[in-house]
Amino acid sequence: MEAASGEITNLLKAWSGGDPDALERLAEQVYPELRLMARRYMKNERAGNSLQATALVHEVYLRLVDVTKVDWQHRAQFFAMAAQMMRRILVSAARARTSQKRGGRSPNVNIEDTAVLSTGPDRSILAIDEALTEFSQLAPRQAKVVEMRYFGGLTEEEIVTALNISPRTVRRDWDFAKAWLSKKLNS
């Protein structure tokens, strides 16, 4: 872990310094870690679980990066990247699940044995993701705020740093985005 951490730290710094390749290689390292942690988190999740989703990204960060060698700006960028990764992880997991339900991987069952189910309104992650993607065409910054907060679980302060905007803007963006997305999803 030591060596990896050193490498990731360097990659992070490189990326912060403007090296686009570094981002790709960084992503390659971080993504699997994050996904593993996310799955582990979801597996252990029970009523009353104390682990906050927001802590997830922090944990990965602490695990992968040598914090003595980076500053708050690196951190902010890492978190922004992590939030984006989380979105991808959760969405792809949801997608895999859905395709399974539609018979992609589902077992051969007798129609009479299948449970009869009807569900409520569609508030699934996929719907949110779709709506958010559409929204980002119109309001990229606001969409980013949602991505960071909803998928990444970042705090207002972290979003402020990552996007280099004021706290008031973050709050307003969040309010507006929620209203807009709600309207979209409820229609």
Add this chain to the structure above:
Amino acid sequence: MSPERFQQIEALYHAAREGTSEQRAALLARADPELRRQVESLFAQADSGELLDRPAIQNTPELLGDCTVTELSSGACLGPYSIESKLGEGGMGEVFRAIDTRLGRAVAIKTTHERFAERFQREARAISSLNHPNVCTLYDVGPNYLVMELVEGETLAARLKSGPIPLKTVLLYSSQIVAALVEAHGKSIIHRDLKPGNIMIGKSGVKVLDFGLARSGQDETVTASRMIIGTPGYMAPEQREGKPADARSDIYSFGLVLYEMLTGARVGPQRKRIRPRRLKRIVDRCLEEDPGRRWQSSAELQRELAALSLVKHRAYIAGGIAAILALAAATGYFFLHRTPGLRAKNTIVLADFENKTGDPVFDQTLRQGLAVQLEQSPFLTLISDQQTGQVLRLMNRPPETRLTPEISREICERTGSSAVLEGSIVGLGSQYILWLRARNCRTGEALAEEQAQAEKKEAVLNALSRIAIQIRTRLGESLATIQQHSTPLEQATTSSLEALKAYSAATVAIHTHGAPAAIPELERAIAIDPQFAMAHADLGFMAYGVGQTDRGAEEVRIAYRLLDRVSDRERRYILMLYDRQVTGNLEKELHTLESWAQTYPRDPYPQGIIGGWVTHGTGQYERGIQASEDAIRLDPSILYGYGSLASHNLALNRFSEAADALRLAAGRKLEYSGFLVTRYYLAFLKGDQAGMDREVTRAPGEHASDTMSHHQALVLARSGRMLQARTMWERAIAAARQAGNREAAALYEAAAAVSEAHFGNKAAAKERAQAALELAKGRDVEYAAAFSLALSGDVPESERLAADLEKRFPEDTPVQFEYLPTLRALSTLAHRAPPDAVARLQPAVPYDLALPGTAFPYGMFGGLYPAYIRGEAYLAAGRGQEAAAEFQKVLNHRGIVLADPIGALAHLQLGRAYVVSGDRTKAKSAYHDFLTLWKDADSDIPVLIQAKADYAKL
């Protein structure tokens, strides 16, 4: 939407929100209608916070399912559970086999696509409280998975693919399924999804899975917008309509399952015929469309199915040994045997392979190979070689005896197994033919047959394995129906199976109808096999218990002569009986029993017997209490343990402890006619006439005329009401004679003789004594007769009888230490030599407080006679104080004397003693006590007339 438009909306939105309500109103009013509409629609999303406020990772129920499913494969871990393999897939999700690493046990984990409602997780606690052999236990619950008991077997659904199920098996499965429903409904858990796919047929019976996976308890009305769970095919009509479901919905589903088991087909517009008619009625009522017309509870359904059951022999159904014993037994007997119980399921006996090839290589290997295959079946158990050896010994055969089909069949019956598996191999040129057949060993009916060919020698074992697997599956099902009927025979040494069956029938009879029913069966066993030692021994034991002491002794003597061929335990039993009933040497008997108890510390039997006659007859009541308590502790169903506990406490005057012992038995649903007598005397000692009358009315049938009349006679005699007492005795004697029990009749005559003798009715006493001796000459009858004769002036006859007793019973404890000393003392008194009389009673001193044979087990008279006669001897010698002490002893031990007339006469004698010692006040008081007791006595009784005269002089 254009970017400019978007920005306008956003700007107005924020401005309106951040202003006061007036500002907002103003701003909106100023905006163009379209813009205004857009912004207002955004304001309307007031509850939008709910959507995104929880981070995505916490808000994704479907992801959790995905997570576990993609991760779960062999070797993966789900918390403490280590996944081993996938067992299958169902409509709701997948099932894995896993190990709970904390407990080291195998479990089944069922994952579901959807996350469970919070409510279900809460309710899971109630569902996991279901702990029943026919319910698949729920161990643990996760957000979308269940950890349950691993049931190995096949589902009923799979089984039904091969067609309908035989009736007996259907009844067996049904009773188990319904038992599961009764358990769950009792805890307000409704299954809601009962179907063949949820019923597993496993090794130890049927298990119902997925209980309450829907909801439990009262549910709210299900509307279209909420989830409906259940498999449409097996749902009750009200469930399909979304109405509330209850226990009766499960009953409907069960009806569908039952129909399908019987007919092999799902219920359709045309219903197939079901036989028998009672079963059809049950199915029809389960399937009523209207829940109000169905069986209203699973318990009711259970009763209906049970009544239909083909098993008649209720003695062997688990309902408790106590239930069996609760049926009235007759007079005392004690039995060595195991109480009947259920046997190991599905045991079969493997006969030796018949090797017709001439090639010795096949001699052992085939049977061993077959045994290996059979042992792998979850449905079968093989009788072990060790067990086989034991049974062969009991059959008087050497352990290396060849297990031919006949011998195997007998072993099968003796062990209560279900079937014998025979096999043979024959050579045809270079080929071999293998052949297996299973037979029901009781009926001889063939259950399964398989044949196979092997091209060469090396292929034989493979061929054997093949047909072994086939036959074991086919056997599994047919055995399930047989084993309900098979019961093990008693483990006793006899070379004849028929004799053993009669002997076993005697055991059953003992537990259901008592000694009188068992005696004929034992006689039959002996008629078939005269060398059947245990049958003789038990017959002796039982005969002794109903008062036939001579016959009892004779049978035990025969058993004793056969001692060299019985098992260790049988040997100890016979030796003990020999001491008990032939020599009468109670000290030796106690020694044998204690050695037995030491060698078999967990055997309740020797303890039970130690608590019986041997400790009563030697006056060791504390020891008797301890032994009875041990016996009860080792086997709470031992009837006589409680009786002995009561009688020992009674002898020690601990009346409430005695009553407690009987109450303990009653609490355990154990009742026995001997308890009645004890309760009768407890009431008597309390002066509770109503209680006494109650016990008399409780006595079953013929018993009332027999023993209870005798006890009532004693009570009447004790208060001097001889006319009534005589009537009662007549009744008792007549009833005993009618029942063919001469020895009991003789004892009753003797009791009457003794009473007449005590009261000075000499002629009557002599007459009664003679009548008694004409009926029987057992030890106790002879003594009582001799006693009466001595008191009535026929001393020579009394002496002659005493000499006869001495000759016949040189080692007998009561004879040597109570009867003879008493009779000799009486004789000496008659010859007017009182000091010698006292000396004659010296041997009795260590057994002064022991119960004589006339008192135990059922005569209830004659206790403390040596002390009483010693008192008379002292009186005659003019030693008032010593005399008073003896009579006081008699009065003190009410629990030993009971209703014997000397209990009243001791007052009178005490009075006389005080007169001799010069204490007039005490004398008067004692006389007064006697006369009070005898206030209703017949006025013509000599002893009363004398007493009144003497009292007047005081």
